[in-house]
Amino acid sequence: MARHASPLQSLLVDDRLDADVYPNEPMARHTTLRIGGPARFYVRAGSISALSAVVALCTEESIPWTVVGRGSNLLVADEGFDGVVISLGRDFRCIQVNEDDYSIVAGGGALLSAVVQETFRRNWQGLEFAVGTPGTVGGALAMNAGTRDQGMGSAVRSVTVMDGRGRLEKLPGSSVQWGYRSSSISGVVVECELQAATCDPFYIRGKMEAALAKRQQTQPLGQMSCGSVFKNPSGASAAQMIEGCGLKGAARGDAQVSDKHANFIVNNGAATAADMAALMRDIQQKVREAYGIELAPEVRFLGF
Numbered sequence: 001m002a003r004h005a006s007p008l009q010s011l012l013v014d015d016r017l018d019a020d021v022y023p024n025e026p027m028a029r030h031t032t033l034r035i036g037g038p039a040r041f042y043v044r045a046g047s048i049s050a051l052s053a054v055v056a057l058c059t060e061e062s063i064p065w066t067v068v069g070r071g072s073n074l075l076v077a078d079e080g081f082d083g084v085v086i087s088l089g090r091d092f093r094c095i096q097v098n099e100d101d102y103s104i105v106a107g108g109g110a111l112l113s114a115v116v117q118e119t120f121r122r123n124w125q126g127l128e129f130a131v132g133t134p135g136t137v138g139g140a141l142a143m144n145a146g147t148r149d150q151g152m153g154s155a156v157r158s159v160t161v162m163d164g165r166g167r168l169e170k171l172p173g174s175s176v177q178w179g180y181r182s183s184s185i186s187g188v189v190v191e192c193e194l195q196a197a198t199c200d201p202f203y204i205r206g207k208m209e210a211a212l213a214k215r216q217q218t219q220p221l222g223q224m225s226c227g228s229v230f231k232n233p234s235g236a237s238a239a240q241m242i243e244g245c246g247l248k249g250a251a252r253g254d255a256q257v258s259d260k261h262a263n264f265i266v267n268n269g270a271a272t273a274a275d276m277a278a279l280m281r282d283i284q285q286k287v288r289e290a291y292g293i294e295l296a297p298e299v300r301f302l303g304f
């Protein structure tokens with residue numbers, strides 16, 4: 001390493017660091033929208049000690065950092081993110097099922113779909129609302145992902161979080177504030193315990209299959225998107241309002257309001273974050289004029 005390497009560079013090239021490090025990594029590779037400029041460093045941490053070392057050093061050196069899952073709810077600026085993007089690798093992807101008390105311990109980097117599948121196979125209820133939701137367990141807890149009526153928080157027995165100094169804390173699920181597509185969790189979700197319950201196999205199979213079929217009918221699943229772009233205002237549907245403004249099919253560059261679901265914006269191939277942001281502003285303006293309601297983004301922004 002050059003004599004004038006920064007402490008961060010020195011850490012990231014250290015062979016003992018259990019992490020894969022990608023400098024100037026295009027974030028378009030890590031978002032379901034396939035949009036986003038480069039992160040100064042993209043670091044896939046393989047273990048708690050690697051995660052702790054990176055997070056603590058970034059905090060100490062005042063280097064901006066963030067954690068991402070599958071980028072399924074993320075709009076990254078075309079200019080990218082001048083900091084460290086951390087994703088959770090190997091040790092964070094474990095899923096342990098406890099048949100005795102219908103609980104599951106899952107790492108923050110495990111796929112939510114894999115966890116849901118474990119409950120489905122055993123005819124357990126508690127996570128059926130999450131069927132078909134992409135992303136990781138960590139992202140799902142941070143977002144309190146789910147439906148309008150139910151979110152991940154309802155199934156969380158405990159969550160283990162790493163703070164900006166690299167310290168771990170295990171919180172009871174009941175001590176977290178679970179909001180609509182938000183949670184009071186700050187720091188990195190490294191693990192959680194989820195509580196399910198036994199259930200009639202026909203009931204659970206029926207519920208899951210109906211939820212999947214509804215998704216297939218109503219969402220543009222074959223296209224690049226980040227799911228619902230805006231939160232539903234209380235007592236109203238963002239999709240209905242956007243459709244009511246005649247905005248289905250409206251476009252800015254290659255970013256287009258889906259013909260199938262008006263609260264989805266799809267990337268037709270070469271959309272930029274600027275196209276997405278401009279289309280979101282168009283939608284907000286039209287809905288404000290027509291309904292007097294300010295739509296709040298559900299998608300999270302990085303680098304703006």
Ligand SMILES: Cc1cc2nc3c(=O)[nH]c(=O)nc-3n(C[C@H](O)[C@H](O)[C@H](O)COP(=O)(O)OP(=O)(O)OC[C@H]3O[C@@H](n4cnc5c(N)ncnc54)[C@H](O)[C@@H]3O)c2cc1C
Pocket residue numbers: 032066067068069070071072073074088108109132133134135136137138139140141142143144145146147181187188189190219221225226227228300
């Ligand atoms: C086709 C499609 C359908 C969707 N359907 C739904 C749906 O039905 N319901 C729903 O709620 N969402 C839905 N989404 C949105 C998205 O899948 C969820 O919000 C998902 O939980 C995000 O998980 P992720 O791992 O991709 O997180 P990312 O998009 O990578 O990150 C989202 C946020 O979570 C934070 N985060 C990620 N990992 C961690 C972690 N380990 N610790 C702390 N913070 C973290 C990030 O910093 C960011 O702020 C859909 C998206 C798509 C593309």
